[in-house]
Amino acid sequence: MLNPTPQCLVWREELFKGVSREDAERLRLCLDDLDKKKGHVEANTWLRGVIERLTLLNKISVMRPHVEKEAERIAKRSGKHGNKKALKWLKTVVKRLRYCDTLITDLTGEELAAWAEKKSAHFEKTFFAIGLSDGKEKAKSFMAEALALAGAEFRQWDKNEKVIAMAARMITPEWWKRQAKKQWRTVENILRECGEVHNGASPYLSRWGLNKFRKQQEANEAFLKGWEAENQHGQKFTLEDLASRGVSNPFIRRGELMTRIRGTEELAVELGHVGYFLTLTAPSKYHAVRKSGSRVSKFYDAGCPTPRESQAYLVKVWAKIRAQAKRDGIHFYGIRVVEPHHDATPHWHLMVFGEAKQLTSFIKTFKDYAMEEDPNEKGADDARYDVRFMNPAEGTAAGYIAKYICKSIDGSHIEKDLETGKSAADMAENITGWARRHGIRQFQFFGGVSVTVWRELRRLKKDIDQKIQPIYEAADAGRWKDFTKLMGGFCAGRNQTLKPYYSDTEENQYGELVASIKGISKGIETFVTRFYDWTIQRVGAGSLSVSGSLSLGAAEPFPRTRVNNCTPPSGGGNYQPTYQ
Template sequence: MLEVHPHDTDWVKQRLQGLPQIHKNAVMNHYKKQPNRREANTHIREVTRAISKVLGHNSTHIYCVNIEDNDYQIKANHHARQCAIIEGKFHSASLFKVYSAIVRYVTAYQLKPHPLPDTVLSNLQDDNLTQDELVKVLGVIKRACDASWWKPKLRKLHNKQIETVSRLLNLVNKHRGIYASDTNVEAYLTQWKSNRELLENTLATNELDYSVSLAELSDLNVSNPKIRKAELMVRIRGFEDYSLEMGYKGVFLTMTTPSKYHRSFAKSGTENPKWQGATPLDGQDYLNRTFQRIRASLNRNQITPFGFRVAEPHHDGTPHWHLLLFVPAEQQEQLIQTFQEYCLEEDGDEQGAKDCRFKVEYIDSEKGSATGYIAKYVTKGVDGEGIEHDLYGTDSVSAAIRIRVWASCWGIRQFQQIGGVGVTQWRELRRLDKITDQSLQWVEDIRLAADESNWCRYTELMGGVFCKRDEQLIRPLYAHKKLQLKDDNSNKSRETTKGETVQQPKVNLVCLTTHSGIAAINPEITEINSGLVPKIPKKRTETNPVITEIGSGMITENPAIFTESTVNQPLSSNTSTEQLKTNKYGDEFMTQLKGIVCLGFEIITRVHEWTLSHSDAGGEKCSNLEFCQ
């Protein structure tokens, strides 16, 4: 085995400076396998040149790859200062020159600036901006001068670079680090632990002085892997039941990428000579493009399947898709032929393409359920519980963690519904209790189907799997966030300085627009989010004067406020001056999910106003973080 020549020791050390130790070891292992000193040094030069290219540098100097968390903030501060200097340097020049200089600086570090519409860019170049367009351009510049905008982007970019270098050195395969590199897995586990501690130490307090940690709230929604998996299985099973009622046939398809996207062989783990430097993101882009062309072809032939898609990695991180689709029996063969044609269009003549590139499994409901075909892939991608090991013999729980790291690192969406109605309305309806007004019995029927986890019935009542989003009976309600400004007759100022605690206003239902004959329940004596968040203790037991004042009408057992107003319009108030809330850069209004819209009626499912505050280990509140709902 070849050893480093004494005259080359300093040179090799300099070439590998800044690499994590695991990467250095991989490079030196290849170095020692070379036949002679010249080939070994040539290998070092080629590898370091390739790594520099991954990091976006033209020189062969690697710079630092193995950086710590605090270094992100240092780098973010540096870039923000440099952009501020650029802005000051071109202050007297045209705005187009300033914007162009900022964009060049950001893109030089492999990041994308905040996008602007083509019309804005054209008007910027012609120096013919409107006031709204000027605000958007200034927002791009402000972002580049803000360290908090740089930091998460630098972290995400660095994770991708680490993973790309690891794949370059063939460190991602079932013999070394399956699905994702050990370096990134360790980094993500540390980050997830830090995020969990932050959630546990952050308290949300509403206007009733009810406090709960964000960690508890996170455990009650789809952020919890168990709830996420359960909801996915309910939706998949609902689609299967719907297809049986419609007389459709199910088919389970697998799409994978050509050989040039795969880094190494599955059995031996040795390097694939056809690999051309593609990343998992390149493989995902290929699958997306192929599927878009398949759907376009199917639409031309009036074939509209519905079902679910699951993306998961091969042992070396290269993605592949599993699709559970339902179509009429007479269209099944044409659908399969279309998939096969497009999946084999690129490099379809290479060895093994016809056997591995596209696979079909026909589902016979008499032998087993369609949901069972995809259940293990859902479990593998969420928490791994319920199965012993994956295809490569890795412990299922460990494999699930590495798959989640893989998806987070590359920004790959693991699960996607194809066709069908929206899940946002489903989740909002499950926050409500029984609706007793007979005129809205149709809403109650849909709510009951959602509450009973009957996705099949819910889909039918919402308009069916082929119902367009704008034509569904219930749609999400989004509204702009508002700032509560000081009223002339008020002795309390709504303005606060950094670090002050915001005084939470009480929800005044008298000020809310309410349709005649429809009563709203006072949120101060209502339990919020039935089954989703902890019940809020009741503070009052007396009769709600608002209900008495509105008169007879619909009384519900939920905190919803029903209005008959235009969709997605903010609720009006007569007692305070309201102003729409923008982001910190002032170029976009902030919106939030408020509830659902049912044929003109707005049902507000999120009525409480919350303040986030950070607490130390002893549970004492520290500084106010944000006023939110």
């Protein structure tokens, strides 16, 4: 074997200047071994690839241990093209982390607030300076660069009022903090690519992601305890108290979902309809890790699709199924639940009702579109979808889907999570954190009637207008079946008896025209369901008298946006916080 020439050794030392001392020492040892076994030419070829990889890794700080380990794994497992594949993946990681590596993974609390203050002040100063000196087009270009760096999407450049509103957001520290927290999604996705999210490591959500979720929950709890809402009658309630009475409370959320599912099933039985329980899963290239713990090579070949991209695929498939059903004149209704596989890839469970003959055709359409992408991959027929007829003799439809509802909220009434074999209560925290981190809506009804109208009616407690009395009584008593029938039945669409009623548009703090919900409407008649003006302030900040004067305490209160100004119900009336 040829020993390295003096020129070769000088060339190597020049390359070593771009890496750390520790990395340089490690590389010298590896080169000595390669020089003896394969010669200096092949050793130099190897060094070029490794140096480029280390140069990229040096641009990463907090995430480096995970990323370096994964790059080495890709290089070893990808044969003669291993280095190229590792470099290609590394470049995408560096690009994605250029904004959020140290800042987003390390900064929290006061440090993150100070960073956001600095970013917003810099944007405001530079944006207006460019606008005054170079014109609005140059200012818009600067704004576009800032948006891209923050990972925020904005497409309405042709609407001047929207551009102004976005700029108004970007001069507030709150906007930058929100964008920073959204970048946690990028970190989570990269950790998933590094094999940190699966049944053998941390199911559904990485340990880092779970820790972030817990800290955010603690911060949210502290905020809700430290702030209160006060109405024009001087009544005060902490935000924690108000939040506990709505669907953000897991107990109430689960109860409302099960009430609607039970009512939907009761209506189906009354109409003589049948039901199917369906499962829809994405192709293998959307899955990062197998149950065994081994990696899915198609996932990396496809560019490492994120959970949001997998969800977008499922949404697209479902849109095609619904469009074909509409063309065929098929009417159906039900609910879909989104939950993650152990490696964070989403899949859907659907409970679908309709006429037996129509659903036979619907199921064929469902299977066809489920298999449209990558239809020939091994095991697709078994893994891509599942269809089960819901036999009333074997149990209620609600029973089919109840475990998925409970598993995805708080794990109550379930001992073990079958996907992972772990405690359902523990895994419910991971699943909730997964949904929040990736911004995935977990539950959605289709083909039914407006739940907004249902919730608005349940706000009313007295002086109910006779025109809406029957629908109000059904909603107030929790009779979803009767409520649906009185609203026009399933698939009523725009022909529903009652609709949400919104206030006239008003400017918000960013200069945008927005409307807030005010009540419900029946034709041209409107029925107000919200009677109070609320001011949000720190606990102990002061008090608003009935006349509206403000007594300041520890901090200035600020008005909550999107709250209508309505006359209270007859008799004045104090606000009684109840489940809405």
